[in-house]
Amino acid sequence: MKPPFRLDQHLRRGVQPLSNPPAGYFDQLPTRIMAQVAVPAHRPLLVWLWQAPMYVRTGLASTVLLGTFAASMWLGSAPLGVATPAVTLDAVPQQQLVEYLTSGETHVDMLDLAELPTRQLGITRQYLKSSPTELTEALDAQPAEDGSLL
């Protein structure tokens, strides 16, 4: 029977008996670690996103998704412009307006249109080619019972 083993009587090696790492290991280790952690001054955005923590990426993805949804809702519900009927009508060439109004279905004739220059003199310039004075004279020269200018 051998005497009991006692740690305090055992010749301590000082270090655990493990073989050394490969030669030059501690010369290369700092370079390998620095390659993992060192960040260049101007890191591309995609690399930054890729390396960002999971909670940052999740937050950014949620924000983009919600932003896209909100933008699509806003664009879908808001009017496309601030155009009023008057502005829209101004955009139509006057000659087309006259042609439309004097067509058979609208029941508007040239007499109706001739009264307009008292408020909008410009409208007659394109198709009557006369000054307001000439027009007034021409109208005054018409017999009162004549309903047509033509």
Add this chain to the structure above:
Amino acid sequence: MEDHEILAKFHEPASRNLAFNQLVRKYQQKVYWHVRKMVVDHDDADDLTQDVFVKVWKNLENFRQDAQLFTWIYRIATNECLSFLQSKRRKFFLPLNDVGAELAAKLEADPAIAGDEIELKLQRAILRLPDKQRLVFNLRYYDEMPYEQMAEVTGTSVGALKASYHHAARKVEEYVTTADNLGFAPDGAN
């Protein structure tokens, strides 16, 4: 370079990388051997050492200097080792003894221990200890770390550490004594 100089340089963006390089060069061997004693295998120790320094890099800005820098790094290394061994056990559904046996097999294959029968038995006994107890044993028996510093590293009270070391030492002595008298390892490992 002193720790406070490294930390001061680390907080300046222009010298951050240089300061961290100095830190790695200063502490790499201590971290590596602390990890290696726990996981035995060089490749595992290599991976874990790199992981430890990556964590140090990520958290060094928040280091408050309440503890010594190396104690703080040691603590990170310790947690990494314990997590690694725990995940290994969980991954392969291994009981405690099987991981100890695996580590012992790696150690026995190591040429540094070849031929030293009593040392081999001692190492087998140490590797059979639970991870935390083995950590305490290594820190005290091999590194001769004061209990107060061990308390900072492990986050455990001095009294609990003394008790843990006492139990670990008793288990190791019993295992080696039994192995010595039987002529083979009590757990069947030879």
